[in-house]
Amino acid sequence: MNLELLQNRLGHTFKDVALLQQALTHRSHSGLHNERLEFLGDSILNCVVATILYERYRKIDEGDLSRLRANLVKQQSLYEIAQRMELSQFLRLGEGELKSGGFRRPSILADTLEALLGAIFLDAGFNVAQDVIRAFYIPILDTVDPQTLGKDAKTLLQEHLQSKKIALPQYNVVATHGAAHSQEFEIECLVPKLDIQVYGRGRSRRAGEQAAAKLALEVALATLAKTPSGARKSKPRAAQLKLTGIATIQADGSSHSEPQASLDIVPKIESKPSLKQKSKPDSGNLVGENKAAIKFDLKSDLKTLSTDGVMVPPTGTISDADLSMEPQTKTV
Numbered sequence: 650m651n652l653e654l655l656q657n658r659l660g661h662t663f664k665d666v667a668l669l670q671q672a673l674t675h676r677s678h679s680g681l682h683n684e685r686l687e688f689l690g691d692s693i694l695n696c697v698v699a700t701i702l703y704e705r706y707r708k709i710d711e712g713d714l715s716r717l718r719a720n721l722v723k724q725q726s727l728y729e730i731a732q733r734m735e736l737s738q739f740l741r742l743g744e745g746e747l748k749s750g751g752f753r754r755p756s757i758l759a760d761t762l763e764a765l766l767g768a769i770f771l772d773a774g775f776n777v778a779q780d781v782i783r784a785f786y787i788p789i790l791d792t793v794d795p796q797t798l799g800k801d802a803k804t805l806l807q808e809h810l811q812s813k814k815i816a817l818p819q820y821n822v823v824a825t826h827g828a829a830h831s832q833e834f835e836i837e838c839l840v841p842k843l844d845i846q847v848y849g850r851g852r853s854r855r856a857g858e859q860a861a862a863k864l865a866l867e868v869a870l871a872t873l874a875k876t877p878s879g880a881r882k883s884k885p886r887a888a889q890l891k892l893t894g895i896a897t898i899q900a901d902g903s904s905h906s907e908p909q910a911s912l913d914i915v916p917k918i919e920s921k922p923s924l925k926q927k928s929k930p931d932s933g934n935l936v937g938e939n940k941a942a943i944k945f946d947l948k949s950d951l952k953t954l955s956t957d958g959v960m961v962p963p964t965g966t967i968s969d970a971d972l973s974m975e976p977q978t979k980t981v
Contacts, residue, residue: 658734659765660781663772670741672768675757677743683764690767693775694722697782706795713795720799721786727759730785736761802863809869815842818865820858823848833857838865843872 652669656662663669668686676682698721702714709717720726731737737752740761751757770778797805807817824835836849836857845868849860 652739655734655736655739659769660784661769661773661777663768665772668768668772669765672764673739673761674741675743675746675751675761677746677751678741683761686764686767686771687760688767689770690763690765691722693766693770693778694763694782697779698722698786700779701783701786701790705790709795716799717795721789724755724759726789727762728755731758731762734762802859802866806862806866806869809866810840813873815840818845818862820861822854822857826850836861838862840865840869843869845869845872 652666656669671681672683672686674682676684695718698718699714702709702717702721706714706717736758740752740757742751742757746752746757766778766782769781800808810817819837819839819841821837821839822834823837826833826835831852833850833852834854834857836851836854838847838849838858838861839845845865847861847864847868849857849862849864851857851860
């Protein structure tokens with residue numbers, strides 16, 4: 650067992666080699682094993698990873714930070730780090746564990762890695778342990794998407810469809826295979842709007858749904874990637890209610906003014922009465938300053954109405970004599 654090689658991979662040389670050996674010892678090997686170091690290393694690992702996430706993702710809320718941390722310190726993540734270090738060749742296992750393939754077991758490798766972190770903390774302090782953990786995780790964080798890390802396939806599919814305003818997928822059990830004690834479920838996943846129908850299998854219904862959701866997400870991403878963003882057909886607008894004198898939008902998009910009913914005023918033209926026949930106007934209508942000449946302004950081809958409702962000629966003025974309230978008599 651070349652412990653110097655392991656220390657080079659860890660990035661730390663132990664002052665107390667006994668701590669390193671204890672960290673590598675499984676309980677099946679001897680009474681002095683690594684479980685207490687594993688407990689310590691687990692706490693240090695969570696603290697350092699939480700600090701890294703807090704400093705790195707300043708706009709992510711507490712819930713998503715917790716999800717990220719849980720995913721980074723879970724057994725599978727630690728197992729993958731241990732595999733890259735080829736930690737299995739340094740384990741100290743009992744005969745039973747060796748025969749059963751314990752050196753390949755993810756739980757044993759993950760626990761041993763945590764025990765090593767605890768041993769580094771006791772040997773050199775928190776800052777050194779923090780540097781080792783950062784060296785493990787910074788390359789990982791450089792390659793992952795914090796918005797999707799730690800989310801299962803069903804969650805990712807649901808969020809993707811909701812972002813496109815597409816109805817949620819449907820999951821159906823279509824068949825079960827195998828004996829009762831080792832059944833395998835075949836699950837159908839449907840996304841009708843995208844014409845997606847895929848199948849997944851798993852040892853449980855949940856596992857089958859996850860497998861089907863993963864396939865459906867891949868198909869959905871490929872389908873939507875092929876669809877141009879402007880491929881939607883615009884629906885023709887129904888013609889709006891026509892109002893007299895107001896431009897309306899037709900189905901073909903043309904805009905024009907089309908009165909529905911004519912509002913032309915057809916006035917009754919009355920000739921100006923002579924002075925003899927002129928009746929006395931309503932009292933108070935044309936007195937004082939109202940006797941001033943009224944000028945007419947024609948703005949269209951319609952005739953302008955006078956103040957008392959009688960049509961008047963388009964031009965000219967009415968003198969004070971014409972507006973006199975007293976009738977005139979002719980001298981013989």
